[in-house]
Amino acid sequence: MAAGRMVAERSETVPPRRLDFKTKLLTAVVVLANVFGNFSLSWGMKHQAAKLADSPLAYIQTILSPWVLLGTSLLIVWFLARMTLLSWADLSYVLPMTSLGYVFTAFLGKYFFGEQITLQRWLGTLAIMVGMILVGLTTPNTTARAGEAGQ
Amino acid sequence: MKWIMVGIIVGSTVFADLLQSFEMKRNVVAVEDLRPGRIPRLLRSFAQRGPLILAVCFMAISFFAFMKLLSIADLSFAVPVTAASVVLETVLARLALKEQVNPMRWAGAFCVACGVALLAV
Numbered sequence: 001m002a003a004g005r006m007v008a009e010r011s012e013t014v015p016p017r018r019l020d021f022k023t024k025l026l027t028a029v030v031v032l033a034n035v036f037g038n039f040s041l042s043w044g045m046k047h048q049a050a051k052l053a054d055s056p057l058a059y060i061q062t063i064l065s066p067w068v069l070l071g072t073s074l075l076i077v078w079f080l081a082r083m084t085l086l087s088w089a090d091l092s093y094v095l096p097m098t099s100l101g102y103v104f105t106a107f108l109g110k111y112f113f114g115e116q117i118t119l120q121r122w123l124g125t126l127a128i129m130v131g132m133i134l135v136g137l138t139t140p141n142t143t144a145r146a147g148e149a150g151q
Numbered sequence: 152m153k154w155i156m157v158g159i160i161v162g163s164t165v166f167a168d169l170l171q172s173f174e175m176k177r178n179v180v181a182v183e184d185l186r187p188g189r190i191p192r193l194l195r196s197f198a199q200r201g202p203l204i205l206a207v208c209f210m211a212i213s214f215f216a217f218m219k220l221l222s223i224a225d226l227s228f229a230v231p232v233t234a235a236s237v238v239l240e241t242v243l244a245r246l247a248l249k250e251q252v253n254p255m256r257w258a259g260a261f262c263v264a265c266g267v268a269l270l271a272v
Contacts, residue, residue, distance in 0.1 A: 022182050042226040045218065062218075079210070083197065084185060087175035091168060092244040092252050095237045096259045102230060102266075109227035117227055124269030131262030134255050142251035143176060 023140060026085050027097055033078035035104040039112070041071030046113070089140040096135035099128050156220040157232055160213050164236045167209035169243055174202040176248075228270070238264040 044067030062068055085094055106125050109115040178200070184193045197203050220229045241260040244250045252260075 038230055042221050045221045083175055084180045086172045087179045090250045091172035092241045092250050092256055095240055096263050099263055105230045106227050115225045115227045121270050124266040127262050127266030131259040134259035138256045
């Protein structure tokens with residue numbers, strides 16, 4: 001708890017412009033770690049020999065495969081980066097902004113897995129992007145506590 | 152089975168995100184704490200917070216359900232359909248976390264919801 005209070009106190013001394021840049025940079029890290037984490041995980045799951053329903057041991061074998069390990073590692077990076085981002089910005093801001101990952105995921109699914117992406121799915125992807133842009137035009141922090149971080 | 156997994160993923164994600172947002176706003180992380188040498192200390196501070204531990208439990212449920220979903224559905228279906236949690240979480244962010252959600256942000260959440268519907272149907 002003490003460590004948490006200390007980091008909160010230090011953050012108040014950081015210039016807003018620098019924190020704003022860092023917020024955008026961290027948003028990019030969150031998106032990329034999530035996209036490539038999911039991609040690695042999916043690649044590993046698609047190429048597994050054993051079926052998950054067979055036994056609990058099959059789960060362990062799958063988790064220890066290289067692609068699933070890489071995917072899991074990237075998702076841990078995503079988790080830590082996202083937790084930090086949530087301390088700087090609203091949840092209702094972070095969620096749509098990081099939805100850019102869905103667009104990248106659609107491209108990866110199409111070009112690496114040969115998945116069929118219909119016009120309807122592309123329109124869905126476009127709508128998500130429009131939503132992300134609209135939310136991106138709003139203020140990242142609207143709560144008093146978050147304002148202390150200098151957003 | 153596919154839609155049961157989607158339900159589990161969305162429900163557990165909503166609880167995990169609300170708990171994380173609530174707790175992380177109480178103790179803001181400084182930029183300096185993201186340096187490699189300070190990561191262990193940051194992780195220790197995370198591990199001492201009850202709501203974050205509970206959030207991790209919900210994320211674990213979501214993670215294993217997501218792994219199962221990936222084995223029975225396309226990646227381009229599995230990932231976007233779980234975005235249904237965005238709308239639910241925006242409503243709860245307004246009600247539970249007292250965030251100021253202005254019309255533009257509501258419009259953005261609505262667009263995301265439409266996008267999810269188009270991807271999922």
